[in-house]
Amino acid sequence: MKKTALSLTMIAALALGSASAQTTIKIASLSPLSGGQSDLGTQIKNGAQLAVNQYKAQFQKLGFNIQLVGYDDQADPATGTAAARKIAADRQILAVVGTLNSGVAIPSSAALVASHVALVSPANTANQVTDRGLSNMNRIVARDDAQGPAGANFIMGTLKAKKVYVLNDKTAYGEGLAKEVEKALKAKSVQVVANEGTEEKSDFSSIVAKIKLQRPDAIYFGGIYNQVGVFIKQLREAGINAPVVGGDGLDSSELATIAGAGANNIYFTTVAAPIEALPAAKTFAASYQKTFGKPAQGFGAFGYDAAKVVLQGILNAIKTNGGKAPTRTQVESAIRKGTFVGLLSGTVNFNSVGDRKAGTLYVMNVTGGKYKLATSIPVKPAKQ
Template sequence: MKKTALSLSVLAALALGSASAQTTVKIATLSPLSGGQSDLGTQIRNGAQLAVNEYKPLFKKIGLDLQLVAYDDQADPATGTAQARKIASDRQILAVVGTLNSGVAIPSSAALQPSHVAMVSPANTANQVTDRGLSNMNRIVARDDAQGPAGANFIARTLKAKKVYILNDKTAYGEGLAKEVEKALKADGVQVVANEGTEEKSDFSSIIAKIKLQRPDAVYFGGIYNQVGVFIKQLREAGINAPVIGGDGLDSSELATIAGQGANDIYFTTVAAPIEALPAAKVFATSFKQTFNDNAQGFGAFGYDAAKVVLQGILDAARANGNKAPSRMQVETAIRKGNFTGLLSGNVTFNSVGDRKSATLYVMNVQGGKYKLATTVPVKPARQ
């Protein structure tokens, strides 16, 4: 009898536990967590983790256990696509924060689209990311057709350059940005002496020799900090002090470290605001430092904002679903049609293809290895 009574009490406890058990829902991050671009990819993941930490109690109130799963895309399109397929196969993952690289976002979002896994990018700028019209792809940053002209205008009107040498890293991001800069410079009457693609990472001597011959007033490089930093170091060592301008791929504290004593007269447009340009970011920056023992950078803040858009979208969809875990399609719709407030970078709403209706570009200057804000440029996409 005792044995039976014990068994019944155990069964009752198990039944009670299962009745109160929470449903697990997850979001994923997809960014480079290893390799040369891991500094920025880790910022995105950590920013998203802070947002998850904040939203956990709100999800718990309606019976949902919120978790974050981080995937490493290694800044590689094939790896990112393979990881996207893994994300799609985990039915508890309802949305993704990512990616860092446009060249990774394009195939990854296509791999996620049949499963209606929404993506909100804190970084992708290539026009093609949203021009494909995928229902699951959104971004909270400006596009290359805004970033390119902003960089070109700065070169022509602030730096007063008459002759510019353009380089790109042969990726969707770098080529797209360089193309937009070239178009805008030519429209401004500036001579573009080259738009050259290179995958070189360590020895830029042959390119620098060509730049020396052309004697440009400025060099534009559409690429990422780990490559461009080495180029700048070697350019300065060769005695060329022309300003070097780039896009948001240069937005890393590692750029100045890599460039070393050459970290002067560098300018870059960035879609992720420097922390000091975001009035609401002080508490975030303190929390980031305490949690990860690392200083928050722009992409950390935008990873946080992209995650808040994702999490609020899931929460809105859950509430509309009777406080039950929503479907991926419900989340996809809630994100695209939502109005998200209280973000570090301002309010977010998306147009019909997933572009942010109102964004800001920031022009940063690196001088003596120190970063400072040069100017801001408000932008709106062509369609609202």
């Protein structure tokens, strides 16, 4: 018995020694994990964690221990930039999955570019995210100049609106979407009665009053679910039932919860497909539910896909580097130049500025608090 116990102790010690001998490689997630947008940000982090769990064995075979480190940017540019500097200081972090908000991505990626820390965004849509031409900034989702016109075309073609009231949340994301929607509507002679920015979060009575006077056929709001949900609730309580259309910032189950009984006649374009629209997502959805105790949503799937791009990129860089731990520059190059297959959203590769060469937008409808797919639209970036 003593001999057996001693043998087991030695085996355990050897196993621990082997594990400690492995080189640790980290990737980071950067998204809001607290505050009003934490639902979407947590989805991104959770999706990335599932991808890391899936890839652990592959890295271990090569002598590496892969880890995810989650950073909370609170949907705030200053907080995100401070987190980016912490990421740059941790030399074990080779790449980042994030961010959720374009207004956070722009300064954060600028803070990381000198350190060659690559970002793969599952959510950023503002044109200037990639128009700056940074070597480290990539995204697997469509740009505003694809998403905005898609929303406008839906307003004109499906909703048959002739008069539209446009709102935005005064962020890079919301303003960018609203600008593209307004431009596309006016190009087809649709009357845009306003393009108003607001940072209001709780009392929309003055805006609702203006909308009531204008009597638009549709309302477009470039913003995030926590703000837009409150607006819709108050809009419906005022007896205004015009369709409300938005972008992917509305893509959260919390939208219907916040809007309450007013969660009707809502449409939004989203770069993150509903889980049921992704044939390969059944296993992912089951794993997400088992691991986190809640259903998978679109940004969880796209956080997973963005992380898979990062992880495959690192593996490609390890191979190029003769099996040794790669540099950040090698990972940055491997991500930008790679072709990544086996993703829930299809094959991903990037153009020279980090935009996905081909993707899909989805239009979702919310009626009676229930979400369903209205249509899907293939898109390519305006600049290839």
